Amino acid sequence: xxxxxxxxxxxxxxxxxxxxxxxxxxxxxRQARDISLLWAVTMIAGVFLWLCYGYSRGSVPMIMAxxxxxxxxxxxxxxxxxxx
Amino acid sequence: xxxxxxxxxxxxxxxxxxxxxxxxxxxxxRQARDISLLWAVTMIAGVFLWLCYGYSRGSVPMIMAxxxxxxxxxxxxxxxxxxx
Numbered sequence: 001x002x003x004x005x006x007x008x009x010x011x012x013x014x015x016x017x018x019x020x021x022x023x024x025x026x027x028x029x030r031q032a033r034d035i036s037l038l039w040a041v042t043m044i045a046g047v048f049l050w051l052c053y054g055y056s057r058g059s060v061p062m063i064m065a066x067x068x069x070x071x072x073x074x075x076x077x078x079x080x081x082x083x084x
Numbered sequence: 085x086x087x088x089x090x091x092x093x094x095x096x097x098x099x100x101x102x103x104x105x106x107x108x109x110x111x112x113x114r115q116a117r118d119i120s121l122l123w124a125v126t127m128i129a130g131v132f133l134w135l136c137y138g139y140s141r142g143s144v145p146m147i148m149a150x151x152x153x154x155x156x157x158x159x160x161x162x163x164x165x166x167x168x
Contacts, residue, residue, distance in 0.1 A: 004136075008137040011134040011136075011137050012134075013130075014129050015127060015131065016130075021120065022123075034118070039105065039106075042098050042102040045098050047095075048095075049092075050096075052095075053145070
């Protein structure tokens with residue numbers, strides 16, 4: 001159980017879970033007015049690079065967590081653009 | 085320039101920058117009413133674990149980015165509790 005990868009999985013679960021309420025609020029209300037476009041684009045670029053970095057270091061927790069977060073962010077951005 | 089660590093530094097800069105507007109808004113207005121306590125606590129736990137994970141893998145970009153983000157989150161949480 002003292003494999004450091006578990007730290008990564010736990011970290012990934014927490015920081016991804018922290019995103020869910022915001023994402024669900026956008027899906028439910030179909031609007032993302034209180035989300036800044038700049039924030040969404042910056043986060044997508046950053047999370048994508050973390051995904052590439054995780055891949056380059058062979059870190060499965062980073063790949064998994066950042067893939068899920070990237071999907072959530074992409075959907076939030078889509079709502080932001082679609083339902084201005 | 086094709087050292088993967090640069091991916092990590094770029095990712096860290098972007099995801100940390102994405103945090104700044106929210107943090108500055110809290111510092112300027114001295115209130116964090118639109119920030120959920122659960123979100124702040126979940127993020128702090130997650131970012132702390134990413135910091136530990138980065139340390140366990142000897143990843144300087146992860147250590148640096150998550151340290152800065154952890155400080156910003158800690159200050160946001162302090163404002164959240166202090167100025168309810």
